[in-house]
Amino acid sequence: MLMKIWNRLIELWSRWRSKGTYYIGGSESLPHPMNREEEAKTIDAFMNGSLSARDTLIERNLRLVVYIARRFENTGTHIEDLISIGSIGLIKAIETFNTEKKIKLATYASRCIENEILMHLRKTSRLKSEVSFDEPLNSDADGNELLLSDILGTDEHIIAEDVEKKIERQFMFSAIDLLEKREKYIMECRFGLNGQEEMTQKEVADMLGISQSYISRLEKKIIHDLREELNQPTA
Template sequence: MWWGAFLLKIFDKPLSSEEEKIYLKKCREGDLEARNKLIEKNMRLVAHIVKKYACADRDTEDLLSVGTIGLIKAVNTFDMNKSIRLATYAAKCIDNELLMLLRSDRRKSREISIYEPVGKDKEGNEINLIEIIGTSEDTVVEDYELRQDVKKLYSAVEKKLTDREREIIIMRYGLYGTQEITQREIAQKMNISRSYVSRIEKKSS
């Protein structure tokens, strides 16, 4: 989309690693100017992530606003002791905020469609979809979201994990129809430490 390239041009370039550390330190000391600088210098990241949701039924301005909320949360909660850049952590926070927005939109959309009339009974009364499927609105939405989350989980397992990590996560959570087992059982089975299993589990979460 043309606006994606435009947004990336108007936002400031990101800080260097050293500059970022300086501003993060000042921010943690209560310097609001440093906090604002961290937000401004990472707005390109927000614009970049928003591009992924260009096909969503939302104005770009709305997506940018919500993405910025995620960025602000990231700046406020980032742990400087972690061995990652702020952008890595912020990307997840921004993505989460945007996904929550779109899930909320999807839920509202389904609320409308689930109550739309689909016919009439013998007495001439309108019948809606919720009456036909015989379940609650919340259950339908939750089932749909669960199926979507499961698809994303399996996709992440296949694409982002190494063979060893994948094997551990499959056993830990009982994926692909396998039996879920404990960290201790995995450690004994693979002849590795329980702490290593725990690290893999945390890394994959």
């Protein structure tokens, strides 16, 4: 299913790139965002199984991808790559959006898009050491430098304190990708990773229909396995 969405997204990008409207602006620019009423109706249609509504939500939020991607232009990664990576985050945001969380789609999607780009930058920096959390990415309207650490947010919103004391947070994101699907989802929910809202052990347990004690044991095992993985010497 995601592959079909991705192919559709590539088709859209190709169409606008051929018109010279890859960046926002101009009479033939990317689709305008929906107003609140239109977005609410489209989200409701998607929640009721409409695939065309899902595609519409993706298409009408492409400007958000470009806007966020351009904030990372000074990291050494080509803008087209940043937009492609950010688009994956947008797709994930649309697919996992939960109206019961009482959060705006744009807010949730922004977090997912940023996280997707940041994970790519972390993986890149691990190999090339080109990206620093204190490296200026761009400047705001007042001329203040925008740092990678500013976009990343506070530490407590990314990973549990006891884990963060012993391993670097950028490696944590890479290691989580190595987990089994269920374990990865639990960690994302527990620590608010990859666009998921941070949840307590009880909330995760209730959502998955399992005991809190099981979540606790599994969490300890996952953290232990991650530590072991991160302590392995690199080739």
